[in-house]
Amino acid sequence: xxxxxxxFALADAAELAVVERSGFIESRHGGSAIVLxxxxxxxxxxxxxxxxxxxxxxxxxxxxxxxxxxxxxxxxASMALATASHAGTPExxxxxxxxxxxxxxxxGALHCPAQxxxxxxxxxxxxxxxxxxxxxxxxxxxxxxxxxxxCVHSGWPTDTYLDPQHPLQLQIRDVVERLTGEKIQxxxxxxxGAPIHAITLAGLARGIHRIAxxxxxxxxxxYRTAATLRRAVLDNGWAIDGPxxxxxxxxxELGVFAKGGAEGVMVMAAPDGTxxxxxxxxxxxxxxxxxxxxxLAQAGAIDASAPERLGDRLGREVLGGGQPxxxxxxxF
Amino acid sequence: xxxxxxxFALADAAELAVVERSGFIESRHGGSAIVLxxxxxxxxxxxxxxxxxxxxxxxxxxxxxxxxxxxxxxxxASMALATASHAGTPExxxxxxxxxxxxxxxxGALHCPAQxxxxxxxxxxxxxxxxxxxxxxxxxxxxxxxxxxxCVHSGWPTDTYLDPQHPLQLQIRDVVERLTGEKIQxxxxxxxGAPIHAITLAGLARGIHRIAxxxxxxxxxxYRTAATLRRAVLDNGWAIDGPxxxxxxxxxELGVFAKGGAEGVMVMAAPDGTxxxxxxxxxxxxxxxxxxxxxLAQAGAIDASAPERLGDRLGREVLGGGQPxxxxxxxF
Numbered sequence: 001x002x003x004x005x006x007x008f009a010l011a012d013a014a015e016l017a018v019v020e021r022s023g024f025i026e027s028r029h030g031g032s033a034i035v036l037x038x039x040x041x042x043x044x045x046x047x048x049x050x051x052x053x054x055x056x057x058x059x060x061x062x063x064x065x066x067x068x069x070x071x072x073x074x075x076x077a078s079m080a081l082a083t084a085s086h087a088g089t090p091e092x093x094x095x096x097x098x099x100x101x102x103x104x105x106x107x108g109a110l111h112c113p114a115q116x117x118x119x120x121x122x123x124x125x126x127x128x129x130x131x132x133x134x135x136x137x138x139x140x141x142x143x144x145x146x147x148x149x150x151c152v153h154s155g156w157p158t159d160t161y162l163d164p165q166h167p168l169q170l171q172i173r174d175v176v177e178r179l180t181g182e183k184i185q186x187x188x189x190x191x192x193g194a195p196i197h198a199i200t201l202a203g204l205a206r207g208i209h210r211i212a213x214x215x216x217x218x219x220x221x222x223y224r225t226a227a228t229l230r231r232a233v234l235d236n237g238w239a240i241d242g243p244x245x246x247x248x249x250x251x252x253e254l255g256v257f258a259k260g261g262a263e264g265v266m267v268m269a270a271p272d273g274t275x276x277x278x279x280x281x282x283x284x285x286x287x288x289x290x291x292x293x294x295x296l297a298q299a300g301a302i303d304a305s306a307p308e309r310l311g312d313r314l315g316r317e318v319l320g321g322g323q324p325x326x327x328x329x330x331x332f
Numbered sequence: 333x334x335x336x337x338x339x340f341a342l343a344d345a346a347e348l349a350v351v352e353r354s355g356f357i358e359s360r361h362g363g364s365a366i367v368l369x370x371x372x373x374x375x376x377x378x379x380x381x382x383x384x385x386x387x388x389x390x391x392x393x394x395x396x397x398x399x400x401x402x403x404x405x406x407x408x409a410s411m412a413l414a415t416a417s418h419a420g421t422p423e424x425x426x427x428x429x430x431x432x433x434x435x436x437x438x439x440g441a442l443h444c445p446a447q448x449x450x451x452x453x454x455x456x457x458x459x460x461x462x463x464x465x466x467x468x469x470x471x472x473x474x475x476x477x478x479x480x481x482x483c484v485h486s487g488w489p490t491d492t493y494l495d496p497q498h499p500l501q502l503q504i505r506d507v508v509e510r511l512t513g514e515k516i517q518x519x520x521x522x523x524x525g526a527p528i529h530a531i532t533l534a535g536l537a538r539g540i541h542r543i544a545x546x547x548x549x550x551x552x553x554x555y556r557t558a559a560t561l562r563r564a565v566l567d568n569g570w571a572i573d574g575p576x577x578x579x580x581x582x583x584x585e586l587g588v589f590a591k592g593g594a595e596g597v598m599v600m601a602a603p604d605g606t607x608x609x610x611x612x613x614x615x616x617x618x619x620x621x622x623x624x625x626x627x628l629a630q631a632g633a634i635d636a637s638a639p640e641r642l643g644d645r646l647g648r649e650v651l652g653g654g655q656p657x658x659x660x661x662x663x664f
Contacts, residue, residue: 006350006357013362015342019595019615022520024530025338026386027595027615028345030362054358113654127459162653188354193653198356263351263359282614283351283359321494321525322445 004185004198008032008051010281014332016046017287021318021326028331029287031264031280034205035295038213038273042202043299046278046332049201052185053279056196056261057085058204059176060143061211061229063194066175067146068225070168071153073102074146079232080239081142083259087242088117088137090125095239096136099145103152107136110144111162112192119242140192142239147194164195173197178222180207191262204267205277212257212269233257246289249313254302260288268292274301287328289314294330336517336530340364340383342613346664348378349619353650353658360663361619363596365610366537367627370545372605374534375631378664381533384517385611388528388593389417390536391508392475393543393561395526398507399478400557402500403485405434406478411564412571413474415591419574420449420469422457427571428468431477435484439468442476443494444524451574472524474571479526496527505529510554512539523594536599537609544589544601565589578621581645586634592620600624606633619660621646626662 013030020026032047064083068074074082078099086092100106115138116123126132135141147168151158156167163169164187172195177183180203190196199207214226233240237251240259250258250268257269264280266288276295280288293307293314311327318326345362352358364379396415400406406414410431418424432438447470448455458464467473479500483490488499495501496519504527505516512535522528531539546558565572569583572591582590582600589601596612598620608627612620625639625646643659650658 005355007359010345010347010360010362013342013360018338021386021528022518023337024384024386024518024520027339028342028613030342030345030614052356054353054356111653113651124459127456186354186356188356189652189655189657191652196353280614281360282362282612282616284614284616319445320521320523321443323521325521 004052007053007279008048008281012048012051013281014047016278016280016291016332017328017330019318019326019328021320023326029280029282029284031278032201033276033278033291033295034201035299036205036209036275037299040206040209044295049205049277052198052200053204053265054188054196054198054263055204055265056190056263057140058259058261058265058267059196060084061259062176062179062207063143063172064146064229065179065211065222065226066168066172067150068229069175069222070150070171072146072149073153074099074149076232077236077239079229080236082146083229083233084142084240085139085260086142086239087119087122087245088139089119089122089242092142092239092242093136096141096145099142099149103149105148105152105158107134109148109158110135110141112138112140112144114138118245138192140194143194144192162193162195169195175222176207179210179226180204201277201279205275208257208267208269208277209273209275212275213273230257244313246314249310250289250293253310254306256296256302258289258292260285264288266292268296270296270301272301274299286315290316290328291330294332336384339385339611340380340613344380344383345613346379348610348612348623348664349660349662351650351658351660353652355658361612361614361616363610363612364533365608365623365627366533367631368537368541368607369631370605372538372541376627381537381609384530384532385536385597386520386528386530386595387536387597388522388595389472390591390593390597390599391528392416393591394508394511394539395475395504396478396561397511397543397554397558398500398504399482400561401507401554402482402503404478404481405485406481408564409568409571411561412568414478415561415565416474416572417471417592418474418571419451419454419577420471421451421454421574424474424571424574425468428473428477431474431481435481437480437484437490439466441480441490442467442473444470444472444476447471450577470524472526475526476524494525494527501527507554508539511542511558512536533609533611537607540599540601540609541605541607544607545605562589576645578646581642582621582625585642586638588628588634590621590624592617596620598624600628602628602633604633606631618647622648622660623662626664
């Protein structure tokens, strides 16, 4: 580790989106973004995508590949759930529970903090039933279950699996560095308690591009695994996020691989392999999907009308008195 | 109106706070801020406080003064509620209901959109009881009730009271312009449906300073009213926000007049009259109280240890695995 201590500066941030209310731009979002073409060449750079970022949950595709490489027996929706920030619906929770049961573990082994479901209806049902927040309804519980499955398969201890020096976490480091093609610059503790690694947006995009373009008949096991994960995500958009939620909408409507992360991180890869990685410097998620889709559309990778068509479902609307009075728009 | 169409540019924003996780700065908040000394002179300027902003709920003190000037019979907690973004607890709701009842109106007259209480316990109780979100639990309902009381007192229609040309709204414009000492630059629709007026942070600070330093024995009715409002807010910190919430903590612990607004706006005035107005350009609220207190402390208006002492209660902590692993800190 080189011990990077910070992401890009405010002065390096490019304006990516603005918030307009009644014709007045009242807020602005700055950040950095990078676009790779289907061959993986950099075709667009905004802000400073060479600075390190904590990808947060946008690192999950790499963590999922590492759990698969380490023997987690996952397929279809459970494989997608390994890379999910799921909404905690009963369907998500049942699947996480079955993943744990497959290796004779229960949710007490997860070690992620208790959190209410992100899905409002699911949350309210838990309130009504008096069950409360728990680790299994936390959005990262599928990732944690997959990590535990890998540990059991590999004969590694399950109680220390979130330790950065645990064999699984070292495997994840290796996968991150191999797929992104760069060295991890810093390691911290993610919201769920798992190690989080700082890499550049350029490296993050490179790694996602490799997952998005990997062949299921590659001579390399790592790439075959990555291709399988991509297929599982695209086939199970509901599992990676939740009904009506941004990543699920983008996956289901456009066949675009999409994974957001906390603090305004987003990665997207179009069917042709065009890949975007971005970070809103302020950490806000509200414009991240809109910015990602606009970058893909401007690169010609998705239909030019898609950002406009899906915008309202991605949280673009600004309300006044309960009615639309403005919107979030991209400015590049 | 000059028809201003936007707030300050990203390039004009000063870095006000950063978000640190495990020793790595992963996000940054830029914005503008201004500090006035007890005499109202500008002693500090960060970013571009001469650009217009929508103050959002930080405009409520002026709206409250206007309702009082227009005859709303308010005192103590109900007066504080007229300038509140309240948390929707049963205590807040009961008081709003009594305000409406005092002029023979019910919550159907409020015309603000239905919203769940901001207070989690209050929200969950409504979920359990099956009542759901309503206009009276919306954070602005106290302001709306006060506006309706003013209309009834003045013989103005209550069904059109949110129209920008309604006599009450014209009265509000006049109070805003008189107290801020500047012309409104644009008018839009606020989240609650009421008109919202764009003014500069400098003007906003000037107006709040006048409210914070007004004398209850002023020869001018406007200033006597402003002084009464200030006293009501400082004496009823729970009413303006809610238990454990930022404005209430700042008011109750420090005797600082504090009122946040959506999209990252904050105004604070210390007991000596030192006044801060700020806007986070990205619209995020999470650093606004911390930044405001730091500005007051650096100006010598509050105890230098107050920001550190109250920081955790103002949302400074960054969690990893449910434990503190970093924090939000100011950078000026």
